Amino acid sequence: MRLLLAAAGLLLGLSAQAAELTLNPVTVAPDVYAVIGDLGNQTYENEGLNNNLGFVVSRDGVLVINAGPSLRVARALHRAIKKITAQPVRWVANLNSQNHNWLGNGYFKSIGAVILAHTAADRIMRESGAAQLANNQKLLKERAEGTTVIYPSEILDGKRELKLGDTTVQFLHLGQAHTPGDIVAWLPRQKIAFAGDIVYTERMLLVLPISHSGNWVQAFDKLAQREPKTIVPGHGHPTDLARARRETRDYLVYLREEVKKSIDRGEMQQDAEDKIDQSRFQYLANFELLARRNVSQVYLEMEKEAF
Numbered sequence: 001m002r003l004l005l006a007a008a009g010l011l012l013g014l015s016a017q018a019a020e021l022t023l024n025p026v027t028v029a030p031d032v033y034a035v036i037g038d039l040g041n042q043t044y045e046n047e048g049l050n051n052n053l054g055f056v057v058s059r060d061g062v063l064v065i066n067a068g069p070s071l072r073v074a075r076a077l078h079r080a081i082k083k084i085t086a087q088p089v090r091w092v093a094n095l096n097s098q099n100h101n102w103l104g105n106g107y108f109k110s111i112g113a114v115i116l117a118h119t120a121a122d123r124i125m126r127e128s129g130a131a132q133l134a135n136n137q138k139l140l141k142e143r144a145e146g147t148t149v150i151y152p153s154e155i156l157d158g159k160r161e162l163k164l165g166d167t168t169v170q171f172l173h174l175g176q177a178h179t180p181g182d183i184v185a186w187l188p189r190q191k192i193a194f195a196g197d198i199v200y201t202e203r204m205l206l207v208l209p210i211s212h213s214g215n216w217v218q219a220f221d222k223l224a225q226r227e228p229k230t231i232v233p234g235h236g237h238p239t240d241l242a243r244a245r246r247e248t249r250d251y252l253v254y255l256r257e258e259v260k261k262s263i264d265r266g267e268m269q270q271d272a273e274d275k276i277d278q279s280r281f282q283y284l285a286n287f288e289l290l291a292r293r294n295v296s297q298v299y300l301e302m303e304k305e306a307f
Contacts, residue, residue: 021047021076025084026238029190031057031167033084034065034232035077039203039285042069042100048140049073051100051234054194055081056187058164061090064113065185065194065232067104069136071146074104078111089113091162093171094152095196095234096179097124099132105150116160117152118173121181124210125151156183174198174219176212178205178234184223191229198223199244201236203285205251207297213252214305220249251281259298263306269299 025033035053038046047070054065055077062081068074078089094102094117102125105115117125125132129149137144154160160171170186178197185194197205198219207213223231224241232238233248255276262272273292281287 020079021072023053023073023076023080025055025080028054028230028232028238029192032187032190032192033057034194034238035080036237037100037235039235041286041289042139044140044143047073047143048100048136051098051197052194052232052236053077054185054232055089056164056167056169056185057081057085057087058167059087060163060165062087063162063164063169063185064089064092064108066095066101066196067092067108067115069100069103069147070140070144071104071107071148072140072143074107077104078107091116093117093183093185093194094121094125095185095194096182097121097128098179098197099136101196102152103133103136103147103149105152106146106148109150109153114154115150115152116154116156116171118181118183119155119157120173120176121179121183122152122155124179124181125149172223174222175215177216177219178208178211180210182219186226186228188226191227192232193223193226193228193230194232195223195228195234195244197234199231199233199236199239199248201233201239201243201247203235204281204287204290204294205235205248206290207255207294207301209297211297211301213256213298213301217249217252217256220245220252224249247281247284254278254280255294255298256302259295259302262299263302269296269303272296272299 038050042048056063092108162169172184258276278291
Protein backbone atom coordinates (compact mmCIF):
# COMPACT_ATOMS: atom_id res chain seq x y z
CA MET A 1 0.00 0.00 0.00
CA ARG A 2 2.85 2.37 0.90
CA LEU A 3 4.55 1.59 -2.40
CA LEU A 4 1.33 2.36 -4.27
CA LEU A 5 0.90 5.67 -2.45
CA ALA A 6 4.54 6.57 -3.09
CA ALA A 7 4.16 5.74 -6.78
CA ALA A 8 0.98 7.80 -6.98
CA GLY A 9 2.72 10.72 -5.33
CA LEU A 10 5.62 10.47 -7.76
CA LEU A 11 3.25 10.43 -10.74
CA LEU A 12 1.45 13.49 -9.40
CA GLY A 13 4.77 15.26 -8.96
CA LEU A 14 5.88 14.42 -12.50
CA SER A 15 2.50 15.51 -13.82
CA ALA A 16 2.78 18.85 -12.02
CA GLN A 17 6.28 19.36 -13.42
CA ALA A 18 5.18 18.49 -16.94
CA ALA A 19 2.01 20.57 -16.85
CA GLU A 20 1.99 23.45 -19.29
CA LEU A 21 2.02 26.92 -17.81
CA THR A 22 -1.09 28.95 -18.62
CA LEU A 23 -1.00 32.74 -18.75
CA ASN A 24 -4.20 34.78 -18.78
CA PRO A 25 -3.88 38.14 -20.54
CA VAL A 26 -6.13 41.04 -19.59
CA THR A 27 -7.47 43.42 -22.24
CA VAL A 28 -6.05 46.92 -21.88
CA ALA A 29 -7.72 48.22 -25.05
CA PRO A 30 -8.74 46.67 -28.37
CA ASP A 31 -5.75 44.64 -29.62
CA VAL A 32 -3.66 45.61 -26.57
CA TYR A 33 -3.09 43.08 -23.79
CA ALA A 34 -1.12 42.67 -20.57
CA VAL A 35 -0.10 39.69 -18.47
CA ILE A 36 0.10 40.73 -14.82
CA GLY A 37 2.94 39.21 -12.82
CA ASP A 38 3.08 38.43 -9.12
CA LEU A 39 3.67 41.35 -6.74
CA GLY A 40 6.23 39.50 -4.62
CA ASN A 41 9.78 38.43 -5.27
CA GLN A 42 10.68 35.93 -7.95
CA THR A 43 10.02 32.39 -6.73
CA TYR A 44 9.85 28.88 -8.11
CA GLU A 45 6.10 28.93 -7.48
CA ASN A 46 5.47 32.08 -9.53
CA GLU A 47 7.82 30.91 -12.32
CA GLY A 48 10.03 33.95 -11.74
CA LEU A 49 7.25 36.02 -13.30
CA ASN A 50 6.91 38.95 -10.91
CA ASN A 51 6.71 41.63 -13.57
CA ASN A 52 4.28 42.46 -16.36
CA LEU A 53 4.38 41.25 -19.94
CA GLY A 54 2.22 42.46 -22.81
CA PHE A 55 1.49 42.35 -26.50
CA VAL A 56 -0.02 44.44 -29.26
CA VAL A 57 -1.86 42.77 -32.15
CA SER A 58 -1.93 44.25 -35.66
CA ARG A 59 -2.54 43.13 -39.21
CA ASP A 60 1.23 43.25 -39.71
CA GLY A 61 2.04 40.95 -36.79
CA VAL A 62 2.36 40.98 -33.02
CA LEU A 63 4.65 43.05 -30.83
CA VAL A 64 5.54 41.39 -27.51
CA ILE A 65 6.44 43.59 -24.55
CA ASN A 66 9.02 41.73 -22.43
CA ALA A 67 9.96 38.13 -23.12
CA GLY A 68 9.64 36.80 -19.57
CA PRO A 69 12.24 35.10 -17.34
CA SER A 70 12.46 31.75 -19.12
CA LEU A 71 11.78 29.81 -22.27
CA ARG A 72 8.85 28.16 -20.44
CA VAL A 73 7.19 31.52 -19.72
CA ALA A 74 7.90 32.82 -23.24
CA ARG A 75 6.32 29.71 -24.74
CA ALA A 76 3.27 30.12 -22.47
CA LEU A 77 2.97 33.75 -23.54
CA HIS A 78 3.00 32.70 -27.18
CA ARG A 79 0.29 30.11 -26.52
CA ALA A 80 -1.83 32.85 -24.94
CA ILE A 81 -1.25 35.09 -27.97
CA LYS A 82 -2.27 32.33 -30.38
CA LYS A 83 -5.62 32.01 -28.60
CA ILE A 84 -6.29 35.63 -29.56
CA THR A 85 -4.74 35.96 -33.02
CA ALA A 86 -3.16 33.92 -35.77
CA GLN A 87 -0.75 36.75 -36.56
CA PRO A 88 2.93 35.87 -36.04
CA VAL A 89 5.08 37.45 -33.34
CA ARG A 90 7.40 39.69 -35.32
CA TRP A 91 8.92 41.95 -32.66
CA VAL A 92 9.86 41.73 -28.99
CA ALA A 93 10.77 44.74 -26.85
CA ASN A 94 12.86 44.24 -23.71
CA LEU A 95 11.91 47.24 -21.54
CA ASN A 96 15.05 46.87 -19.41
CA SER A 97 17.93 44.52 -18.63
CA GLN A 98 16.44 42.58 -15.71
CA ASN A 99 16.08 38.85 -16.22
CA HIS A 100 12.28 38.71 -16.17
CA ASN A 101 12.19 41.03 -19.17
CA TRP A 102 14.57 39.23 -21.51
CA LEU A 103 15.64 35.68 -20.66
CA GLY A 104 12.73 34.42 -22.78
CA ASN A 105 14.34 36.02 -25.85
CA GLY A 106 15.66 32.69 -27.09
CA TYR A 107 12.19 31.32 -27.68
CA PHE A 108 11.05 34.34 -29.66
CA LYS A 109 14.24 34.45 -31.68
CA SER A 110 13.62 30.79 -32.61
CA ILE A 111 10.31 31.78 -34.23
CA GLY A 112 11.90 34.66 -36.15
CA ALA A 113 11.15 37.72 -34.00
CA VAL A 114 13.31 40.85 -33.98
CA ILE A 115 14.31 41.76 -30.42
CA LEU A 116 14.67 45.42 -29.47
CA ALA A 117 16.26 47.05 -26.42
CA HIS A 118 18.08 50.21 -25.41
CA THR A 119 21.83 50.32 -25.84
CA ALA A 120 22.40 50.59 -22.07
CA ALA A 121 20.16 47.59 -21.46
CA ASP A 122 22.05 45.60 -24.07
CA ARG A 123 25.35 46.49 -22.37
CA ILE A 124 24.13 45.29 -18.97
CA MET A 125 22.69 42.11 -20.46
CA ARG A 126 26.05 41.29 -22.00
CA GLU A 127 27.91 42.08 -18.77
CA SER A 128 25.60 40.10 -16.47
CA GLY A 129 23.64 37.72 -18.70
CA ALA A 130 25.50 34.57 -17.67
CA ALA A 131 25.05 35.41 -13.97
CA GLN A 132 21.37 36.23 -14.47
CA LEU A 133 20.80 32.90 -16.20
CA ALA A 134 22.69 30.99 -13.48
CA ASN A 135 20.55 32.63 -10.80
CA ASN A 136 17.37 31.74 -12.68
CA GLN A 137 18.48 28.15 -13.12
CA LYS A 138 19.12 27.90 -9.38
CA LEU A 139 15.72 29.40 -8.56
CA LEU A 140 13.54 27.79 -11.20
CA LYS A 141 15.27 24.40 -11.42
CA GLU A 142 13.67 22.31 -14.18
CA ARG A 143 11.42 25.24 -15.08
CA ALA A 144 14.49 27.02 -16.47
CA GLU A 145 15.35 24.16 -18.84
CA GLY A 146 16.03 25.32 -22.39
CA THR A 147 16.48 28.94 -21.37
CA THR A 148 19.49 30.55 -23.02
CA VAL A 149 21.11 33.95 -23.13
CA ILE A 150 20.04 35.69 -26.34
CA TYR A 151 20.83 39.37 -26.71
CA PRO A 152 18.76 41.98 -28.58
CA SER A 153 19.15 42.07 -32.34
CA GLU A 154 18.17 45.74 -32.74
CA ILE A 155 19.48 48.47 -30.46
CA LEU A 156 17.92 51.88 -29.96
CA ASP A 157 19.43 54.93 -28.34
CA GLY A 158 16.86 57.69 -27.95
CA LYS A 159 13.67 56.91 -29.84
CA ARG A 160 12.44 54.29 -32.30
CA GLU A 161 9.05 54.22 -34.04
CA LEU A 162 7.43 51.00 -35.20
CA LYS A 163 4.47 50.88 -37.57
CA LEU A 164 2.13 47.97 -36.87
CA GLY A 165 -0.55 48.30 -39.53
CA ASP A 166 -2.76 51.13 -38.27
CA THR A 167 -0.98 51.17 -34.90
CA THR A 168 2.13 53.18 -34.13
CA VAL A 169 4.36 52.25 -31.21
CA GLN A 170 7.13 54.57 -30.09
CA PHE A 171 9.96 53.24 -27.94
CA LEU A 172 11.19 56.06 -25.74
CA HIS A 173 14.27 56.25 -23.56
CA LEU A 174 13.43 58.95 -21.01
CA GLY A 175 16.69 58.69 -19.09
CA GLN A 176 18.12 56.43 -16.40
CA ALA A 177 15.43 55.48 -13.90
CA HIS A 178 15.12 52.05 -12.27
CA THR A 179 17.93 50.95 -14.60
CA PRO A 180 20.07 52.85 -17.14
CA GLY A 181 18.31 51.21 -20.09
CA ASP A 182 14.62 51.64 -19.21
CA ILE A 183 12.36 52.28 -22.20
CA VAL A 184 8.65 52.97 -22.55
CA ALA A 185 6.46 51.49 -25.29
CA TRP A 186 4.10 54.37 -26.08
CA LEU A 187 0.96 54.02 -28.22
CA PRO A 188 0.19 57.67 -29.06
CA ARG A 189 -3.22 57.14 -30.68
CA GLN A 190 -4.57 55.08 -27.77
CA LYS A 191 -2.49 57.07 -25.24
CA ILE A 192 -1.36 53.83 -23.61
CA ALA A 193 2.09 53.49 -22.06
CA PHE A 194 3.81 50.22 -21.25
CA ALA A 195 5.99 52.07 -18.77
CA GLY A 196 8.18 49.24 -17.55
CA ASP A 197 9.85 49.92 -14.22
CA ILE A 198 9.53 53.67 -14.54
CA VAL A 199 6.17 53.00 -12.86
CA TYR A 200 5.32 50.68 -9.97
CA THR A 201 1.83 50.39 -8.49
CA GLU A 202 0.44 48.22 -5.67
CA ARG A 203 3.93 47.23 -4.58
CA MET A 204 6.83 49.29 -3.29
CA LEU A 205 9.39 50.16 -5.92
CA LEU A 206 13.00 49.11 -5.52
CA VAL A 207 15.90 51.55 -5.81
CA LEU A 208 18.87 49.58 -7.14
CA PRO A 209 22.57 50.46 -7.15
CA ILE A 210 22.15 51.04 -10.92
CA SER A 211 19.06 53.22 -10.39
CA HIS A 212 19.08 57.01 -10.11
CA SER A 213 16.15 58.29 -8.07
CA GLY A 214 16.52 61.89 -9.25
CA ASN A 215 16.59 60.94 -12.92
CA TRP A 216 13.75 58.51 -12.24
CA VAL A 217 11.52 61.41 -11.17
CA GLN A 218 12.46 63.29 -14.33
CA ALA A 219 11.73 60.24 -16.50
CA PHE A 220 8.32 59.91 -14.84
CA ASP A 221 7.59 63.58 -15.54
CA LYS A 222 8.51 63.19 -19.21
CA LEU A 223 6.07 60.30 -19.44
CA ALA A 224 3.37 62.28 -17.60
CA GLN A 225 3.71 65.13 -20.12
CA ARG A 226 2.21 62.79 -22.72
CA GLU A 227 -0.93 62.53 -20.56
CA PRO A 228 -1.39 58.76 -20.85
CA LYS A 229 -4.93 57.50 -20.34
CA THR A 230 -3.70 54.06 -19.31
CA ILE A 231 -0.36 53.00 -17.91
CA VAL A 232 0.75 49.39 -17.78
CA PRO A 233 3.39 49.55 -15.05
CA GLY A 234 6.33 47.24 -14.68
CA HIS A 235 4.65 45.85 -11.57
CA GLY A 236 0.96 46.11 -10.70
CA HIS A 237 -2.26 46.27 -12.70
CA PRO A 238 -2.95 48.75 -15.51
CA THR A 239 -3.71 52.08 -13.95
CA ASP A 240 -4.17 55.80 -14.47
CA LEU A 241 -1.65 58.60 -14.18
CA ALA A 242 -2.89 59.71 -10.76
CA ARG A 243 -2.21 56.39 -9.09
CA ALA A 244 1.08 55.97 -10.91
CA ARG A 245 2.16 59.38 -9.64
CA ARG A 246 1.05 58.63 -6.08
CA GLU A 247 2.81 55.29 -5.79
CA THR A 248 5.96 55.99 -7.79
CA ARG A 249 6.79 59.67 -8.19
CA ASP A 250 5.45 60.84 -4.84
CA TYR A 251 7.38 58.10 -3.06
CA LEU A 252 10.65 58.92 -4.81
CA VAL A 253 10.25 62.66 -4.16
CA TYR A 254 9.44 62.03 -0.50
CA LEU A 255 12.49 59.79 -0.08
CA ARG A 256 14.79 62.34 -1.67
CA GLU A 257 13.41 65.19 0.44
CA GLU A 258 13.74 63.26 3.68
CA VAL A 259 17.18 61.90 2.88
CA LYS A 260 18.40 65.42 2.03
CA LYS A 261 17.17 66.66 5.42
CA SER A 262 19.02 63.79 7.07
CA ILE A 263 22.26 64.54 5.23
CA ASP A 264 21.93 68.27 5.95
CA ARG A 265 21.64 67.42 9.68
CA GLY A 266 24.87 65.49 9.45
CA GLU A 267 23.20 62.14 10.10
CA MET A 268 24.74 58.88 9.01
CA GLN A 269 23.14 56.35 6.66
CA GLN A 270 21.96 54.18 9.57
CA ASP A 271 20.33 57.23 11.19
CA ALA A 272 18.39 57.95 8.01
CA GLU A 273 17.19 54.35 7.80
CA ASP A 274 16.04 54.46 11.44
CA LYS A 275 14.41 57.88 11.45
CA ILE A 276 12.72 58.42 8.09
CA ASP A 277 9.03 57.67 8.49
CA GLN A 278 7.68 55.84 5.43
CA SER A 279 4.40 54.75 7.02
CA ARG A 280 2.46 56.76 4.45
CA PHE A 281 3.44 54.06 1.95
CA GLN A 282 3.18 50.97 4.15
CA TYR A 283 0.06 49.75 2.31
CA LEU A 284 2.27 48.83 -0.65
CA ALA A 285 3.31 45.19 -1.00
CA ASN A 286 6.90 44.45 0.10
CA PHE A 287 7.04 47.55 2.30
CA GLU A 288 8.81 45.79 5.19
CA LEU A 289 11.33 44.22 2.84
CA LEU A 290 12.25 47.30 0.82
CA ALA A 291 11.58 50.51 2.77
CA ARG A 292 14.86 50.71 4.70
CA ARG A 293 16.82 49.38 1.75
CA ASN A 294 15.47 52.19 -0.43
CA VAL A 295 16.48 54.84 2.12
CA SER A 296 19.98 53.36 2.20
CA GLN A 297 20.36 53.43 -1.57
CA VAL A 298 19.00 56.97 -1.97
CA TYR A 299 21.29 58.14 0.85
CA LEU A 300 24.34 56.76 -0.98
CA GLU A 301 23.18 58.36 -4.21
CA MET A 302 22.52 61.77 -2.69
CA GLU A 303 25.71 61.70 -0.63
CA LYS A 304 27.62 61.50 -3.92
CA GLU A 305 25.57 64.38 -5.32
CA ALA A 306 26.59 66.56 -2.38
CA PHE A 307 30.29 66.36 -3.27
